[in-house]
Amino acid sequence: MEEEKKEVAVDAAAAPAAENAAAGVEGTEGAEPKRAERGGISRRGLFIGVGSTVALLGLGSLRYAGHNPLNRPPGGTDEAHLVSGCIRCERCYEACPRKVIVPAKIEDGLLGMRSPMLDFNTGNYCDFCYEENGGNPQCVAVCPTDALELPAAYTVGNPETGETGDVIIGIAEIDPRTCLAYRMTGCRDCFDACKYGAIELKDEGGANPIPYVVEDRCNGCGACQAACLSLSSGSIKSTERAIVVRPIEA
Amino acid sequence: MKTKNLRTIIAAVVFGAMAFGLVAGVSTGTLSGFGWDTIAALCPLGALGTMIATKTMIPRAVISLVIMAALVLLVGRAFCAWLCPTTLIYRIRDYFRSPKKRKALAEQKNSEIKAISQQELEGLHAAMGKGAGAKGDAEGGHACGVCGKCQPVKHGKLDSRHGVLAGALLSTAVFGFPVFCLVCPVGLTFATVLVLWRAFSAGDATIGIILIPAMLIIEIVFLRKWCTRFCPLSALMNLVGRFSRTFVPVINDEKCLETAKGASCSKCAEVCEFDINLRHPDFGELTTADCTRCRACVDACPTKAITMPLFAPAKKGTVEVLEPTLEDLEPKLD
Numbered sequence: 001m002e003e004e005k006k007e008v009a010v011d012a013a014a015a016p017a018a019e020n021a022a023a024g025v026e027g028t029e030g031a032e033p034k035r036a037e038r039g040g041i042s043r044r045g046l047f048i049g050v051g052s053t054v055a056l057l058g059l060g061s062l063r064y065a066g067h068n069p070l071n072r073p074p075g076g077t078d079e080a081h082l083v084s085g086c087i088r089c090e091r092c093y094e095a096c097p098r099k100v101i102v103p104a105k106i107e108d109g110l111l112g113m114r115s116p117m118l119d120f121n122t123g124n125y126c127d128f129c130y131e132e133n134g135g136n137p138q139c140v141a142v143c144p145t146d147a148l149e150l151p152a153a154y155t156v157g158n159p160e161t162g163e164t165g166d167v168i169i170g171i172a173e174i175d176p177r178t179c180l181a182y183r184m185t186g187c188r189d190c191f192d193a194c195k196y197g198a199i200e201l202k203d204e205g206g207a208n209p210i211p212y213v214v215e216d217r218c219n220g221c222g223a224c225q226a227a228c229l230s231l232s233s234g235s236i237k238s239t240e241r242a243i244v245v246r247p248i249e250a
Numbered sequence: 251m252k253t254k255n256l257r258t259i260i261a262a263v264v265f266g267a268m269a270f271g272l273v274a275g276v277s278t279g280t281l282s283g284f285g286w287d288t289i290a291a292l293c294p295l296g297a298l299g300t301m302i303a304t305k306t307m308i309p310r311a312v313i314s315l316v317i318m319a320a321l322v323l324l325v326g327r328a329f330c331a332w333l334c335p336t337t338l339i340y341r342i343r344d345y346f347r348s349p350k351k352r353k354a355l356a357e358q359k360n361s362e363i364k365a366i367s368q369q370e371l372e373g374l375h376a377a378m379g380k381g382a383g384a385k386g387d388a389e390g391g392h393a394c395g396v397c398g399k400c401q402p403v404k405h406g407k408l409d410s411r412h413g414v415l416a417g418a419l420l421s422t423a424v425f426g427f428p429v430f431c432l433v434c435p436v437g438l439t440f441a442t443v444l445v446l447w448r449a450f451s452a453g454d455a456t457i458g459i460i461l462i463p464a465m466l467i468i469e470i471v472f473l474r475k476w477c478t479r480f481c482p483l484s485a486l487m488n489l490v491g492r493f494s495r496t497f498v499p500v501i502n503d504e505k506c507l508e509t510a511k512g513a514s515c516s517k518c519a520e521v522c523e524f525d526i527n528l529r530h531p532d533f534g535e536l537t538t539a540d541c542t543r544c545r546a547c548v549d550a551c552p553t554k555a556i557t558m559p560l561f562a563p564a565k566k567g568t569v570e571v572l573e574p575t576l577e578d579l580e581p582k583l584d
Contacts, residue, residue, distance in 0.1 A: 042409075048479055049413015056417045059432060060425035080426075084303040087296035087431045089283030090440060094275050103444060105456040113432065113458070114441050122452065144283045144290035144310045145300040 067109020069247045070117040071220065073101050074128055074156070074167045075140040075148035077248065085147030088114045092139035092148060097132040098124040100222070101139055116148070118169065120222030120245060125193075127221060128156035128167055137167075157219045159195035169220030170245040172198065172213045178230050179242035184208045190224035190243045199224060211243075220245045253545040257331055261338045265439075272440060273447040280440040281333065282431075293436070294318040295418070295483050299428030302419060322490040325497055330477060330484060330524065331544035335439040337477070337523075339470055359520055366533045367508065367516040375512070409536075411478070411485035418482045430482060438466040478525045478535055492539035497558045499528055499538065499547055505555035518547035518556060528556070 063083070073092060076082045093101050093116065102119040104112040116139070118126055129137045135156040140148045150167065157165040172190075180187040184207075191199045191211045198218035201209035222245050230242035264281075271278040283290045290310060297311035297318075321328075331337060344352070418430040431437055442463050448454040473480050499518075507515040508529055519527035519534065524542050527534030548556045 045410035045413065045479075048410035049417065052410075052414040052480065053417025053420065056414075056421040056429050057424065060421035060427070060429045062432075063425040063427060081304065083427045085300050085308075087282060087293065087300055087428050088434075088437050088441070089280060089290075089293070089296065090272060090444065091277070091279045091283050091285075091290065093444070094272060094277045094279065096275075099275060102448065102452075102454070103441070103458075105454075106458045106461055107456060110432075111427075114437075138277075141288050142277065142279075142285075142290070144285070144292050144314070145296070146304075146306075146308050146310075147300070 062109075062111040065109065065111060067104070067112035069249055070104055070108060070112060070115075071120075071170050071222070071245055071247050073116050073118055073139045073148055074126065074137040074169065075143075075150040076116065077168065078149075081149065082115065082147050083111065085143075085145045085149075086115050087145055087147075089144060090114075091142045091144065092116045095138040095142040097129065097138060098126065100124050100126055118222060118245075120225035121241065123226050125222035125226040126169060127159060128165070130156060130159055157196055157221055162195060162197050164196050164198070164217050164219050167219065168248065169222070170247040171215050171218050171220055172222075172224050172243055173246050174211060174213060174243045175238075175240075178238045179211070180230055181208070181210045187229070189227045189229060193223040193227035195223065196221070213243075220247075253549050257544060258338070258341055261333055261335065264333055265335050265338060269440065269443040272444055273451075281335070281436050282434075282440070290314070291317060293434075293483070295415075295434075295486055296428060296431055298419065298486075299422045299431060302422045303426045303428055319490050322487050323494050323496075325543050326491040326494045326538075327484060327487045327524070327540055327542040328544075329487070329542075331542035334436060336435045336470060336481075339435075339439070339466075340523075343470075363516045363520045363527070364514055366519070366527070366530055367514040370530050371508065371512060371514055409479070409485075411481055411488065414480050415482035415485040433465060433469070434483075435466055435469050435476070435481075436483075438462055438469075442466060475525070475535075478540075484540070488536075488540050491541070492537075494539075494541075495562060496560055497543050498541055498562050499556050499558050500562050501528060502555045502557065505553045506551075507553055507555075510553075515552065517550045517552060521546040521550040 069079075072079070072082060073096075088103075090103070093099075093103065095101075100118050100120060100122055101116045102122070103114045104117045106113050108117075120126075128135055132138065133141075135158070137148075137150070137156070140150050143149070154167055155163065155165045156167050157163065174190075176182045186208060188201060188209055188211060191201055191209070196217050196219060198214050199211050200214055201211055203209050224243045225241055225245055228241040228243045231238065231240075268278060268280050268284075270276070272280060277286065279285050279290060282293045282296055285291055292311055292314035294315050297308070297314050301308055301311050347355075421429040441458075445454075445456065445458045445462050449456075449459050469480075470476055477484055501509075501518070503509040506529070507513045516527070516529050518529055522528065522534070523544060523546060524540055525535035526538060526541060528538070528547055531537055543558065545558065548558060
């Protein structure tokens, strides 16, 4: 994008020169101030217009560059629809009562920059606003462009009954190389955090219970990832927690 | 208090409140989608973009567009002077300019505008010298058609901004997402606040901390006269603003130094931050179609000849504002 921006900047820098050239051609009035031309587009105008159009088309082609898959807020799992609709107005960040919606970083791809994603490493997770708004996600409600959109009828995960619901953010995945339970520490924080019975233990009640994910019960709420302490306990070299929610790739 | 200071304060307070809301999670939205709960006044360009990209009618976007069009019809591009954070950034940039540079810029603008004014006055005197009173109007006592004053104001039809707007919408239609939103300076300003806040509050390190403000600076510093020559939002508002007839500044020719005393002044043109020459409209880069109702000209006029009435008083048959027709909206390339 830097390059494209520069391109426009160059056009802008070239514009005064073009203006002078234009004045030179028409220069019958000598040094007298030039009447602004109306009813036509000046050469500089053409430069800026065409240059910017080219730059914006270049920027648009980012669509094909794509970006890393991200965990989207409820109603944002149709990636193509979200990218088309989101105008980066930042209302969903504000609306989220648990503050798990954060702007996507440039590192994950320019196309997705500043679009909403869920960050469960904040120590909080998405309960689909079950507690705060009776299961009617606030982010979806405030989204003014319907970029976050749920079908007319839907059920969200119910932490009281343990129902998974049909709004799925992603599926949790355990990395055995970094999971503390695999090191015989007896850690079962993710199992305790899951309200939908999506994590079960091998050798439950034994000395070393090891968690695994039951995929069709997981709705990607992120409670397990929020509770995981693999990065803060034990000197394990990794950039992410041992249990993370992965978006479902279409 | 000078209106300029008032404007700075209003824009700063609104920006501050929204930025605070953004980091504190008060759900009031930013300038891109201001509102409460499910109500939102959407940015008109964003509303257009998102509807083109998704190829669907979005009720909130349509309502926002109608409201915005009505507001622009009432007060023109007032958003630009009173709310837009870009104007605020320009103000900050001006503040940090050295007094020397500030003086040089002011002198340059002054001499430019003075030259226009003098040229127009000379033309006027020449016409009067010839004794051509035939077409002279009773009030000014000079021949019409010589100075800009008596010529109909033709609002600029389309300029470079409309090219940028067309490019933005074209790219949105082709690639199916609101492309300009990625680089919109209003959005980038709020994004800067958010990315800096997250860097400090959540230790969230990203290239964005540098890249987002850098993009903003490139647009505002390197693309000279962003608001007049580039901003597609300003282009969109211009398309409606040209039909606005309310609160448009008018000069009382009996008081104006140039018409009443024949002295070269054009202070109104000199102070206009949006490149409009109210006295000699033909020489401004923009016309009152782009007036932001910033009142700089009203404040600056030495004889208090400029007012912004609710409706412009009926002209005495000399100056008439041409209604642009649909044909005028067609781009004409030379």
